Amino acid sequence: MKTCHVFPHRKFRTPRRPKRPVNNQKDPVGVYCRVRPLSGGEEECCIEVISSTTIQLHAPEGFKVNRNGEYKETQYSFKKVFGVSVSQVELFEHVARPLVDDLIHGKNGLLFTYGVTGSGKTFTMTGSPGQGGLLPRSLDMIFNSIGPYQAKRYVFKTDDKNGMEIQGEVDALLERQRRENNLPVPKTPSSRQKIDPEMVDMITPEEACKADGVDEDSSYSVFVSYIEIYNNYIYDLLEETQEDVVKPKPPQSKILREDQNHNMYVAGCMEVEVKSAEEAFQVFWRGQKKRKVANTRLNRESSRSHSVFIIKLAQAPLDADGDNVLQDKNQVSVSQLCLVDLAGSERTGRTGAEGTRIREAGNINQSLLNLRTCIETLRENQMCGTNKMVPYRDSKVTHLFKNYFDGEGKVKMVVCVNPKGEDYEETLLVMRFAEMTQEVEVARPVDRPICGLTPGRRHKNQAFKEELCKLDDLPPLPSCELTDPSDDVTLPRLIDALHNRQRIRQTIMEEYNRAANTMKSLLQELDSNLISKENFIHEQNGKLIEKDKIIQNNRAEIERLEKKAKMQEHKMDILQKTTKIYEDDKRSLQQELETREQRLQRELGEKMRLEQRMHGAVSDTQHKWEKECERRVNAMQLEMQNKLWVKDEKLKQLKAIVVESKGSARPDPPPRQSRPQRPPRDECPPPKRSASPSPLPQTTTPVRPLHRRSRSAGAEKWVDHKPTSSLDLGTVLQPVIPNAIQVSAPNEKALSKCDRYVLTHQEVASDGEVQTKLIKGEVIKTRGGGQAVQFTDIETLRQELTTWVCALHVEHSAHFSPQCSMAVEMKAGSNAGPGYEHHGITK
Known part of the structure; x- marks a missing residue:
């Protein structure tokens, strides 16, 4: 990076050096x-x-x-x-x-x-x-x-x-x-x-x-x-x-x-x-x-x-x-x-x-x-x-x-x-x-290539000009002397030579006329070029005059800058003298600083020794308190485990009641009986203490939970496309489409009988869980007599393994359990149509 001499604050990049041929010979x-x-x-x-x-x-x-x-x-x-x-x-x-x-x-x-x-x-x-x-x-x-x-x-x-x-x-x-x-x-x-x-x-x-x-x-x-x-x-x-004699x-x-x-x-x-x-x-x-x-x-x-x-x-x-x-x-x-x-x-x-x-x-x-x-x-x-x-x-x-x-x-x-x-x-x-x-x-310098045109061009041109000069000379006339009255050779020979000379003369005149016409056109073109050149010269002279004015202004600016430079040099001399005075003061201050630094080093040494003694005392005290805290924490953990066991027993009873009511409403296969895994101790916050625990409230007669009908149900007829690789996640909110034709692969016969189309697609979400997407569309007839599907909406069903904690109100105190019965979250869809997410039940 170089600096401009006229404007020192501006910088420009050095142009890249062009690659030149390198010769290793020296x-x-x-x-x-x-x-x-x-x-x-x-x-x-x-x-x-x-x-x-x-x-x-x-x-x-x-x-x-x-x-x-x-x-x-x-x-x-x-x-x-x-x-x-x-x-x-x-x-x-x-x-x-x-x-x-x-x-x-x-x-x-x-x-x-x-x-x-x-x-x-x-x-x-x-x-x-x-x-x-x-x-x-x-x-x-x-x-x-x-x-x-x-x-x-x-x-x-x-x-x-x-x-x-x-x-x-x-x-x-x-x-x-x-x-x-x-x-x-x-x-x-x-x-x-x-x-x-x-x-x-x-x-x-x-x-x-x-x-x-x-x-x-x-x-x-x-x-x-x-x-x-x-x-x-x-x-x-x-x-x-x-040369100026007065002022050179x-x-x-x-x-x-x-x-x-x-x-x-x-x-x-x-x-x-x-x-x-x-x-x-x-x-x-x-x-x-x-x-x-x-x-x-x-x-x-x-x-x-x-x-x-x-x-x-x-x-x-x-x-x-x-x-x-x-x-x-x-x-x-x-x-x-x-x-x-x-x-x-x-x-x-x-x-x-x-x-x-x-x-x-x-x-x-x-x-x-x-x-x-x-x-x-x-x-x-x-x-x-x-x-x-x-x-x-x-x-x-x-x-x-x-x-x-x-x-x-x-x-x-x-x-x-x-x-x-x-x-x-x-x-x-x-x-x-x-x-x-x-x-x-x-x-050693590299040999430079020469233009690859045909050699001997100058000699060929010179020979051509000499040949043209020879053509300008007419052939000589033969001898016309008559020695015999019956000579029938001399006159015909002379007549042929004159005809030949006349023919050559006409050819030369035609070439001359063509060359003259060409020269006239060239002269006319040259005149027009000369006029344009003169106009261009006038324009360039005007530009030169403007450039001269700019040069004069630049010279005046240079003189001003030279005067300013001299003034700056004078100021630099003053600054140098001031700098010398400051340097003397700096030396004296440095000596004083060195003495103070030595004193400070001694004080720091004493402070470090005192800190080492204090660190020993602190470490001993810390060791004692750590043992006491560990003893108290063990006692508290034992008490909390007992309370959690009591709550687990109560939740089992509640679960049995809920399962019994569900089984009376809809005969489903019994759920898997497995003891719930207790979450890690650091994930469940300790329960708040209550004055006197009271028994759980009595449950009412269970009511059969109603299925929420999917938006796919209606008067239209649907093609329900479910691939063979789909898994049943066992979630509560499952799409129920009446009068739907279920296929594992779409075909023209099924599409021709229906107005709507839904595809069940499963994939692994970013959190590692499986989610199901219902991709919906409308079946449209094409000009060729076939059917085409135009997708209009997407619904998402997702099963999540959560570690959420459910709250039960017992005697106006909040108690947390490591188990969750059910959590449902509804979401509004985008502008393309309504949509929602179904979160599954996890034990």
């Missing part, structure tokens, strides 16, 4: 070493090149390495070592050319120079007239490889989210016209603009090279951007600002963002589309003049910032005809090559820096230290199997290039060293860092 970081030649006035050399991959460091005279005061010679190995006699061409062939080749084939790359100030990093990256460095040679190789296959300007267009869009030919044409009218862009150095004299003859024609395996069925476009990281702030060196406006810093693929990019950075190496050089030098440099004691033009030159190559396949770029954004492949010239680490004591230079040197050293920390953490995670968090965000340099170390492309580093003895101590630190860096492994 390559170590390619680290190369280049030794700068000594100047004329420098006498002592501390570096010796032993082989093409190894160098040896010698401690200068007077420099003690170990505690015994002895000199120490150390050797360091690299992927390749370039001595003082190595040319810029050889360095480019080994270091940068593989990265450029990967760039053309859709893979990313990162190359940066590292070393002490004055070690030749800028010369290695940029070069000089006649000795072009890695950057101009990379640009030259790119345009030599994709020159014939470049798309027209503004066909590829960058968006604000590190993506690439494709425009049609009409949109690109309108964009070119608008840019040429408003913001003219130099197309080639052959135009009226003059080339910077420092760019002349950077690369000789003999040194030009090109990549192999360029996809000829794709269209390419190159975009470049140039930024610098100064005092841990990012500035765009290509941003065009209006400082450049605005940029921020880093993540795109939808979680790749880091500089938001709002200007990306210039270039069509030639010369134009790219011109853009580079325009930004190079804005870079922060200063004169120090060690270097006349020392870089005070890290510069990053980004070359972005957009590639998209051609359509099936091989004429235009395929209008599918998903088929666009974007790869980039970052060339980084890191500022040199320096010590303020040697450079003699003061004021602003000290702050610049501190920020440079801090960013380089953070780069070392990230490399060390990566190395430790890979070698020891740990999972420590790499502190990429501590510096803008590492935060910008963290995707490369996570497997987005190849990483290479050129370590530049100065062999003079004064730089020995700092060179030793650089060598240790380089040795550790080449132990870090980076995942």
Whole structure:
């Protein structure tokens, strides 16, 4: 969960990272070493090149390495070592050319120079007239490889989210016209603009090279951007600002963002589309003049910032005809090559820096230290199997290039060293860092798939155009010279050739007319499209004006928030001072609290001892009372059992009377004689005492209990459906249906004779008892001559084994018995019809 910077109280979820193909193959970081030649006035050399991959460091005279005061010679190995006699061409062939080749084939790359100030990093990256460095040679190789296959300007267009869009030919044409009218862009150095004299003859024609395996069925476009990281702030060196002589406006810093693929990019950075190496050089030098440099004691033009030159190559396949770029954004492949010239680490004591230079040197050293920390953490995670968090965000340099170390492309580093003895101590630190860096492994980038259209589309289209050009030429006329008056061959041959030419001419004219009509319709459609585009442009301009107003309001809001932030910082300082005072008071109170806690611990100990003594006395008293209570309870239980036996005898007599009266009214089989089980003692509450018990009242002549007739009885005729599995529960209220046809399974003959239907269904209730449901319905005749039953009501008969207690009034005192004679509960039915429940007799 992340927090919004504009509204801190709002939170949003991090978008899910899209699944990218994982390559288990890893390559170590390619680290190369280049030794700068000594100047004329420098006498002592501390570096010796032993082989093409190894160098040896010698401690200068007077420099003690170990505690015994002895000199120490150390050797360091690299992927390749370039001595003082190595040319810029050889360095480019080994270091940068593989990265450029990967760039053309859709893979990313990162190359940066590292070393002490004055070690030749800028010369290695940029070069000089006649000795072009890695950057101009990379640009030259790119345009030599994709020159014939470049798309027209503004066909590829960058968006604000590190993506690439494709425009049609009409949109690109309108964009070119608008840019040429408003913001003219130099197309080639052959135009009226003059080339910077420092760019002349950077690369000789003999040194030009090109990549192999360029996809000829794709269209390419190159975009470049140039930024610098100064005092841990990012500035765009290509941003065009209006210079105010009276009050110059400082450049605005940029921020880093993540795109939808979680790749880091500089938001709002200007990306210039270039069509030639010369134009790219011109853009580079325009930004190079804005870079922060200063004169120090060690270097006349020392870089005070890290510069990053980004070359972005957009590639998209051609359509099936091989004429235009395929209008599918998903088929666009974007790869980039970052060339980084890191500022040199320096010590303020040697450079003699003061004021602003000290702050610049501190920020440079801090960013380089953070780069070392990230490399060390990566190395430790890979070698020891740990999972420590790499502190990429501590510096803008590492935060910008963290995707490369996570497997987005190849990483290479050129370590530049100065062999003079004064730089020995700092060179030793650089060598240790380089040795550790080449132990870090980076995942190998995955090959990106290419659009699966028919190969050779561009060549086929070109051959077709050449064939059309050949058709435009008419066949030559044969010789028309007559040497013989009786020659009957020449004139017919000439006539046939003229007829053939006439026929071809008519065919060409018909094709021309068809093409002209098609072109007219296309032009008319284009005019309508242009009008709609112009209206759309006007609408977009209005929206841009509104957006500008919003931006101005946002800037004013930002200024207000900055002022508020300063005020909050001032308040924080006051709060910090107050917090310090409170902390002092807290310490004194804590000491007093500790003394009181010690005193309280002693008192608690005494209290616990007293409680233990009291617990012993209480337990003894409790034991005595428990024995006394048990004796009294036994006596009370014996008395209650005697009283319950007397009541049982009385209830037996009452039951005999009730059974006798029932048997005289309706001859039923005698009930089962079984002694009622006495309920548990805890379920029957003790009876209340009475002054003097009296005999039971005399019963009257028993009256025959009347059956309650079920609602099923009536004038209608019923089908009584009773399954064979039904059980007779022996309840009092049983349904009596006169004139009913009883069946164990319904049939058409029984249904045709009756008007009503009842089904006896038994099931086990939730309390474990069996209950009977009477499901009633009406028999309806159907159109086909059959019968259908429509259910209208349900009655429930349920037998319950209860532990209820019946009450008998004896001398105005309530006595409870464990037996119950009969309990009936009537319930009103639902809206579907009346219903009731029958509770059975339980002994």
